[in-house]
Amino acid sequence: MFSDTLSDGFRYARQVQFGETDMAGIVHFSWMYRYMEEAEHALWRAAGMHIARFGEETSWPRLSASFDFKNPLYFEDEFEVVVKIDAVSRRTIRYACTIVRGDTTIGTGVMTTVHVRKGPPLKAIEIPEEIVRKLTEASQK
Amino acid sequence: MFSDTLSDGFRYARQVQFGETDMAGIVHFSWMYRYMEEAEHALWRAAGMHIARFGEETSWPRLSASFDFKNPLYFEDEFEVVVKIDAVSRRTIRYACTIVRGDTTIGTGVMTTVHVRKGPPLKAIEIPEEIVRKLTEASQK
């Protein structure tokens, strides 16, 4: 594993949709994980790649995902997910994310994904070096 | 904080719905957080309480939520969420969850919630002692 502390991070802009709120009047907490994933996939596209293709034999399931909530998001809030390549091993990529609305930090999260051959059962496989290089470059712009 | 290692945990049974799967053929990872929340709220009901009421002034947003994924869930899988009161402070409750399908562990997660007066802004408030007592009792059955 190496830490990629130099990366500025890739920025993904988004606006809160009505169906993402709950009866407490704020965004339901489960959406933060979806926002992080949307940013991850946008980073792949910015790197000229696609994390999934219809009918493909490989996939990138989660090993873990966590989020610390600092401030709530409200309907129509415009926010950004800043996603960095946080660490890499032979078969896994760890992304570190910060969600911000202007100067306000909404929260921070970490997701670790593993490269697998689809199952059942899923089988972890090596990550081509080129993928890590492209993602790191795209997240430093 | 105290750890409640004696609790067997409250068991919440559930079946995977089609709309919870994704194109990788397995349950989308964001659903694990919803499954944990469903179990938490079922525990509240088992304790004779309701975590939310229409028009109420207080709420229980997340401070943090994490999940470690061990095995995937598939469409129509029957599984259980075992939820325990893991730790309690004056204003927070931490739940520890294990999701199992028969003898297979799907994953383990932790959620910390804080008692607040609804905002904006949200303001943390004390948890009535009775709530903790009832939840602990209901999760030991």
Added chain:
Amino acid sequence: MFSDTLSDGFRYARQVQFGETDMAGIVHFSWMYRYMEEAEHALWRAAGMHIARFGEETSWPRLSASFDFKNPLYFEDEFEVVVKIDAVSRRTIRYACTIVRGDTTIGTGVMTTVHVRKGPPLKAIEIPEEIVRKLTEASQK
């Protein structure tokens, strides 16, 4: 097409989860379509069948789905979806649904599904007679 007006309908019981509500304090309207689908799939199981299997070559996408909303659903409401086989053609099945909470009608909906070979592109195929017979029987209990 024939109308199956004699069918009492298959009853699927459900409780509203917190993550299904929105900031208006009621269940987000998009969930009614998911509730109808859950009931449809429970009917298939009651008929001893599974509407989908991992890796299968055929599928049942929607041709149309509509819902008329009479009364809102709230958090923790217990409700039932009553689903009937409403009409059948060589390649399609139409389900008629009523969602009720006790004596209150939440709304009524209709979904038409088509049997296809997965694509791309999707290709409509004939429905085995046995499937219709089993579903009709299971929805008359």
Added chain:
Amino acid sequence: MFSDTLSDGFRYARQVQFGETDMAGIVHFSWMYRYMEEAEHALWRAAGMHIARFGEETSWPRLSASFDFKNPLYFEDEFEVVVKIDAVSRRTIRYACTIVRGDTTIGTGVMTTVHVRKGPPLKAIEIPEEIVRKLTEASQK
């Protein structure tokens, strides 16, 4: 009611997210209703208004929503929702939507919303004339 056949419609651009697909490899049908709603709310913003505000006393629940599915959407597909003001009554607005991906029609839908004072119970109220005028103008650009 009057039909607004002259309106070109307001165009809302969107890309399919991974979490919106299901195990059949296509966008889960329930998302079409959310896409229509996102377009409706974007139209309100284009008209200089907001369909909902935190803590507001009024709301716009659905009376009905239907969708006819012509072609499936896949992960990362870029598509547009074209939304028109289709009909207006004293307390309701009907939107007609077409979802397109390039030259391919994904489907067409209709949503009728009613202006209400929040409950329980919900109570239908008149729509200010200015709202209809602004929406009609914004959807003709």
